[in-house]
Amino acid sequence: MKKLFLIALTTFCSIYSFGQSKNTVTFQAEIANRNGDVIYIKDNKNKTIKEIKINDKGVFKDTFEIEKEDFYIFFDGTEYTRLFLKNDYDLKLKMDAKQFDQSIIYTGKGAAENNYLAQDVIKEGDVNPEKLVALSEEDFKKMTDEKKLTEETFLDKSSLDKTFIEIQKKNILMNIKGLQKYYNESKAVQKLNNATAPTFNYVNHKGGTTKLEDLRGKYVYIDVWATWCGPCRGEIPFLQKIEEKYHGKNIEFVSISVDVQKDFEKWKKFVSDKQLGGIQLFADNDWNSDFTKSLNINSIPRFILIDPAGKIVNADAERPSSPELQETLNKLLN
Structure with missing residues (x-):
């Protein structure tokens, strides 16, 4: 299922039924x-x-x-x-x-x-996150107000169950609040673009530690992820293809795990078993690491693109599965 927001759904078919109780x-x-x-x-x-x-x-x-x-x-x-x-x-x-x-x-x-x-x-x-965030505050409010009015009007004119309508109207309000939260957070992240990237100095899967300054002179594409994150794991095959395609170019691919400290060995085994490429790092304090907090990272996977001078090109970069990522990298590296 798709991600902008939190959801769940259902399924059935026919077989006949006999006199069903109203209590079941x-x-x-x-x-x-x-x-x-x-x-x-x-x-x-x-x-x-x-x-x-x-x-x-x-x-x-x-x-x-x-x-x-x-x-x-x-x-x-x-x-x-x-x-x-x-x-x-x-x-x-x-x-x-x-x-x-x-x-x-x-x-x-x-x-x-x-x-x-x-x-x-x-x-x-079907909501397009990029188009949503591109809206001005005035246009965003207009869009959400119209969305709320349209959905509530439909429910009021429908013959759907009264309890269903009552609960769904509450869900509409919660969804609008979720959109507003996403919009606000995305706008805050956009303001990070062109700023100097926060640094890190994390344990490297191959031994020792690696800090951002070690990678100066190259573009850096960072994947913030965790072993327990399904969508993160789903991006791994695409990331591996991207790493292969741009091997030898002026770019480093860095994966930073925000797994909790007790799962350090689990992370090490996962990286080895899956033969993950690039630079594999383990954050020093999972979600509470200074790097993740400085970039307002509160959901994963999250991708960040940094230029050779250490400036943020995009604090919420395209995913490896997105064709737009290759378009961006081609412009920067060719």
């Missing part, structure tokens, strides 16, 4: 290319309230009781989606786990609310 939810699904043999229904505190086994055809059906009508999380072991459940729902889902959000289709009682959630996740994933 019937949930059935047909999942192509399933990610596992069990799906988990979790509450908003990430507590599992129900585990449902999937057969070898990707089909399941279960009936269970929930404490209250509310939003829940559907987790298939790899991907998440949001659900809205009531105790008289008879919900059917059909999906392809390889496509996940884009393939989700609900039918049955409760389908309207849950199809809304599935489409809402796709819309949020």
Whole structure:
């Protein structure tokens, strides 16, 4: 699933059901290319309230009781989606786990609310972070005000469940606050561009320590990551290709782990097992290291590009998986 913001989603298909109690939810699904043999229904505190086994055809059906009508999380072991459940729902889902959000289709009682959630996740994933941050404060406020008005007006005119509408309106406000926080933080990071980069002096996987000043005279592309970070690991194959393509050019590739100190050996083993290239460093105080704090790093992966004089070219540079990164490096190195 995509990242600007925090999300989760759902799945089902048909099998017939007999007289269902109003005190239970019937949930059935047909999942192509399933990610596992069990799906988990979790509450908003990430507590599992129900585990449902999937057969070898990707089909399941279960009936269970929930404490209250509310939003829940559907987790298939790899991907998440949001659900809205009531105790008289008879919900059917059909999906392809390889496509996940884009393939989700609900039918049955409760389908309207849950199809809304599935489409809402796709819309949020389509938000372009770069275009968002490029907006002036006035245009950003106008955009978020219009977004809030449009979404709330749709809900008010819909025939969706009243409790669902009430909760979703709160989620809309939380999402707007999340966008505002992202916008503010991104603007603060932009102000770091062209400033002198904060220094570091970290343990090198190959032995000894390496400080930023050791790399003067070359461009430095820094990857701030951690072994526990899925999106960070997802960028590794792309980073390896970038390192290979620009080998011998006037650039150093530096990966700084913000794993906690107790995971130092885990980090060392990970770097060795995965045969990670570039300069592999371990931050002295994980998230609280002076380098990460100076660059307002509060989420990872984060990439920073520094010029040969030690000035920040981009404090939030393109990811290795982004074609724009190669365009940037080609302009600087060729």
